[in-house]
Amino acid sequence: MNIHLFQLGLLGTNCYLLQKDGEALVIDPGGDPQTVLQKMQENNLKLQAILLTHAHFDHIGGVETLREKTEAPVYLHEKESSWLTDPSLNGSEFFQVGTISTSQSADYSIKPGHHKIGSFTFEVFHTPGHSPGSVSFWFEEKDVLFAGDTLFRQGIGRTDLPFGDHETLIQSIQEHILSLPEETTVYPGHGPATQVGEEKRTNSFLI
Template identity: 40%
Template sequence: MIVKGLTVGLLQENCYIFGCSRTRSAVIIDPGDNARAILRLVEQQALRVEKIINTHAHFDHVLAVPAVRAATGAPFLLHRAELPILHDLPNRVRLWLDMDVDPVDDPDDFLEHGQIIQVGDEALEVRFTPGHSPGHVVFVHHAGRQVFAGDTLFQGSIGRFDLPGADGPTLLHSIREQLLTLPDDYAVYPGHGPATTIGYERVHNPYVGERASLR
C-alpha cells in the first residue's frame, strides 16, 4: 500500500494518491488544484493512475481533474447526485475567487454506495455520506484501517452545511452511520487539515462526539 498526500490550491485542499506497492496501480482522490505537483508525485512513486475518484464536486476538490485526466487517460468517477454541483463550478469559482475557469466535463462513470474499487491488490469501499454536498462519498481501506473522508469529518470539526445542496442533520446522520461505525483505530484523512482517528472524534468531536450538543 502507498498513500501520499499533498495540499493544493487557495483553499488548502488535501489531495491523496493511493496505490498498490506490488502492481504500482493507483487512484488519485480529489485532485483539487496544481495538477503539475500531483503528476510529479505520481511520477516520483512510479505509479500508473487507473482512476480519478472524487468524494464530491466542490471546486476546490476538482479543479485539477481535467489536466490530470488528460495527462493520464484515467477515467473520472463521481456520485451521480454531485452533477448539479459540478455543473455550477464556474459560477462558484467566480463567486469565491473572482476568477473565470472552464467547466469540468461530466464523469466517465458514477460511484455507488457499497462499490469496491480495486487498486491492484488493494480495495477501497465506497460509502455514501451526503450532507456536506448531496452526493458526497468516502473511501474506506479496511486492510489499512483508514478512511479518505473528504469534507465530512475533520479533526475536531465537521464539513460545512450552509452551502447549496448541503444539509446539517443529513451530514450528522452520515457521519454517525458510515464513519463512527468504523473501529476506533481507523485513521481519518480529511479534505482539509490534519489527519485524525475515528476513536478520537468519537469522544472529542464537538458535533458528533460523546459530549456533542447537536444530536
Template identity: 40%
Template sequence: MALEYRIVPVTPFQQNCSIIWCSETKEAAVVDPGGDLHLIEQAVDDLGVQVKQVLLTHCHIDHAGMTQDVSEKHQVPIVGPQKEEQFWIDMLPQQAAMFNFPQAKSFSPDRWLEEGDEVKVGNETLSVLHCPGHTPGHVVFYNANSQLAIVGDVLFMGGIGRTDFPMGDHQTLINAIQQKLFALPEETQFIPGHGPMSTIGHEKRSNPFVKMYG
C-alpha cells in the same frame, strides 16, 4: 500488501489531494485533484506510481478543479462521486470564477458511485460510503486492509463539514457521520479534505460538533 498514500496540499484552500496506490502493483489513483497540477504530477513522478484513475469525494472547486486535466494527461477514467453531485460539476466554471481559481473544465464521470459500491486500486479494494450533507453526492472511500478512509469534507480533526452551501444539510451530515463513519473501526485513520489526519475513535470521543448531537 497495503494501500499507501501521500497527501499533496493544493489550492489556496490547502485541500488534501491524496495519491493512493497499491504497494504490490504500484497502480495508483489521484483523489480530489483540486488544483496545482504541477504539485500533483511532481508527487506522482517522485513516487514512481502509475495513475490509473481519478477518484472524487465531491465536486467543490478545491477538490475537483483539475479533474479533467488529470484525466486527460493520464488518459484515465473519472470515478465518483454519487450522481447527485452533478449540480456541483455543472457549477465548476462559476465556482472557479467566484473563488479566483484557474479556469476549471466541467466533465462527466465515467462511473457514478453508490453506497456499497467498490473501487479497485491495484489489488486493494475501497468500499464506498455515500455521506451527504456537505454536498448531496459526497462519498467516502474506505480501505479495510489498511484501516484508512478518505473522507473529503465530511469530518475533520475536531470539526465537521460546512452545510451552508447550496444543497447542504446539517442534520443529514450529522447522520452520515454517526451512522456510517462512526460505524468504522475506531482505529481507522482518515484523511480529511483539509487539515491533519485523525482517527475515527478520536473523533467519536472528542469531536464537539458531533458530541452535541448525542
C-alpha cells in the same frame, strides 16, 4: 498501500495519491496537477482512477489536466454529475474565485458499496450533508477512510453552502463513520488526520 498527501489549489485542499503495486489512485486533486504528475513519474505509477469525494471547486481544480495526461477515468456520485462543468453549482462562481470547471463530466458514477479498481479494493459510503453527492472511501485493509469535507479533526463539514444540510451531515457521520473501528484513521479534505475513536470522545459537534 502507501499514501502521499499534497495540499493543493486555492484553499490548500488535501489531495491523496494512493500507491500500490505500481498503480495509483488520486483522491480530490484540487489544483496544481503537475505536483501529482511529478510524484507519479518519480515512482513510475500508472493512474487507475481519479476519485472525487464531492465536486466543490476546491476539490476539482486539477481534474481535467490529470484526466488528459493520464487518460484515467473520473468517478463522482450521480447527485453531483453536472457540478464539474457548472461553476454555479461547484461554488467557484459563488465564491468569486474565477471559473473552475472541467470540459466534460465524470466518466463514471460512483455508487455505495464494494469497489475494485486495479490493485485497490475499497468501500464507498454515501455521506451527504456537506453536499448532496458527498462520499467517503474506506480502505479496510489499511483501516483508513478518506472523508472529504464530511468530518474533520475536532470539526465537521460546513452546511451553510447551497445544498448543505446539518441534520443530514450528522446522520451521515454517525451511520457511516463513527460506526467504523475506533482505530480507523480519517483523512479529511482539509487539515490534519484524526481517528474515529478520538472524534467520538472529543468532537463537540458529535457529543
